[in-house]
Amino acid sequence: MKEMDFGKVGVLYGGKAAERKVSLVSGAAVCEALKSKGVDAHLFDTGTQDVASLQQENFDRVFIALHGRYGEDGCVQGLLEQMQVPYTGSGVMASAIAMDKVMTKRVWLAEGLPTPRYMVLKADSDPLEVVEYLGLPLIVKPAHEGSTIGLTKVTAPDQLAAAYQKAAELDSSVLAEEFIAGMELTCAVLDRNGVPEALPLIRIIAPGANYDYHNKYFSNETQYLCPCGLDAAVEKTIQDYVLKAYKALGCRGWGRIDVMLRESDGQPFLLELNSSPGMTGHSLVPMAAKQVGLGYEDLCVTLLKGATLDYIQHKKD
Ligand SMILES: Nc1ncnc2c1ncn2[C@@H]1O[C@H](COP(=O)(O)OP(=O)(O)O)[C@@H](O)[C@H]1O
Numbered sequence: 323m324k325e326m327d328f329g330k331v332g333v334l335y336g337g338k339a340a341e342r343k344v345s346l347v348s349g350a351a352v353c354e355a356l357k358s359k360g361v362d363a364h365l366f367d368t369g370t371q372d373v374a375s376l377q378q379e380n381f382d383r384v385f386i387a388l389h390g391r392y393g394e395d396g397c398v399q400g401l402l403e404q405m406q407v408p409y410t411g412s413g414v415m416a417s418a419i420a421m422d423k424v425m426t427k428r429v430w431l432a433e434g435l436p437t438p439r440y441m442v443l444k445a446d447s448d449p450l451e452v453v454e455y456l457g458l459p460l461i462v463k464p465a466h467e468g469s470t471i472g473l474t475k476v477t478a479p480d481q482l483a484a485a486y487q488k489a490a491e492l493d494s495s496v497l498a499e500e501f502i503a504g505m506e507l508t509c510a511v512l513d514r515n516g517v518p519e520a521l522p523l524i525r526i527i528a529p530g531a532n533y534d535y536h537n538k539y540f541s542n543e544t545q546y547l548c549p550c551g552l553d554a555a556v557e558k559t560i561q562d563y564v565l566k567a568y569k570a571l572g573c574r575g576w577g578r579i580d581v582m583l584r585e586s587d588g589q590p591f592l593l594e595l596n597s598s599p600g601m602t603g604h605s606l607v608p609m610a611a612k613q614v615g616l617g618y619e620d621l622c623v624t625l626l627k628g629a630t631l632d633y634i635q636h637k638k639d
């Protein structure tokens with residue numbers, strides 16, 4: 323295979339999830355980048371175009387630039403397995419587990435990896451019991467959403483019911499977590515030639531330490547530091563946890579883990595793994611890749627090179 327000979331490449335973008343708008347930007351940027359490298363890349367919006375037309379496109383491989391439900395959770399990955407079209411990023415199982423914050427924590431805890439203590443919340447959960455176990459403040463969030471949607475910081479027991487309600491409107495599974503006060507970090511993982519490597523950490527400084535939807539995508543005040551400024555040994559410790567956590571979920575290709583570094587004792591906590599992270603010009607994985615000398619276009623090509631299947635049944639003619 324020639325360097326850029328990937329055949330006809332589909333860039334799946336848009337989709338039906340809450341992050342549709344971000345994905346539209348990610349996909350357009352990825353497609354442009356691939357084209358600039360001589361790849362025969364085509365955009366395909368899974369939110370407006372149907373499965374039959376995806377089949378008709380006869381893509382040889384696919385770059386998944388979708389975020390959230392249907393795109394990041396194993397659904398589209400399963401479809402591509404059925405169609406035997408190699409795709410970027412994690413396979414069906416890892417995508418599905420990573421999309422579910424409770425399942426992710428169960429795996430990480432079983433592997434001895436640090437993640438904030440949590441409880442699965444139900445409509446009849448006793449607020450005092452929850453507060454007694456997790457302390458205050460605490461975080462309530464839906465298990466399957468991203469972009470801080472439906473997330474509440476609870477500072478008193480009588481706020482818990484409303485916080486649960488807000489998350490439960492979006493998701494059948496809701497969790498509460500102990501609040502970790504400290505530095506907010508994120509760490510990208512990239513497979514180069516099949517070997518996953520943790521990229522340099524990015525430190526996120528949001529106004530009022532509130533990294534919500536607005537501050538994530540629209541604020542000019544949110545700062546991103548890469549290099550993150552931490553001591554090299556501390557950074558390495560976190561990167562080691564991140565790599566273990568990535569492997570524990572069975573991820574592939576790439577991913578990004580959000581981390582809180584507790585101020586009181588320097589203990590890192592893994593929050594979640596994004597298996598199909600943002601790829602806009604301002605996104606965090608491209609920022610970290612740049613730090614190791616990998617520009618946006620080359621990052622896209624590296625990811626596309628790694629496209630594969632969980633089950634390779636037969637060669638396509
Ligand atoms: N346990 C926690 N302690 C402190 N801050 C948290 C905690 N959980 C979430 N946050 C904050 O909320 C943001 C979003 O939470 P996260 O678990 O990454 O979900 P998502 O990004 O999918 O919405 C984090 O980046 C962090 O700023």
Ligand SMILES: [Mg+2]
Binds near residue numbers: 469470580594
């Ligand atoms: Mg996050």
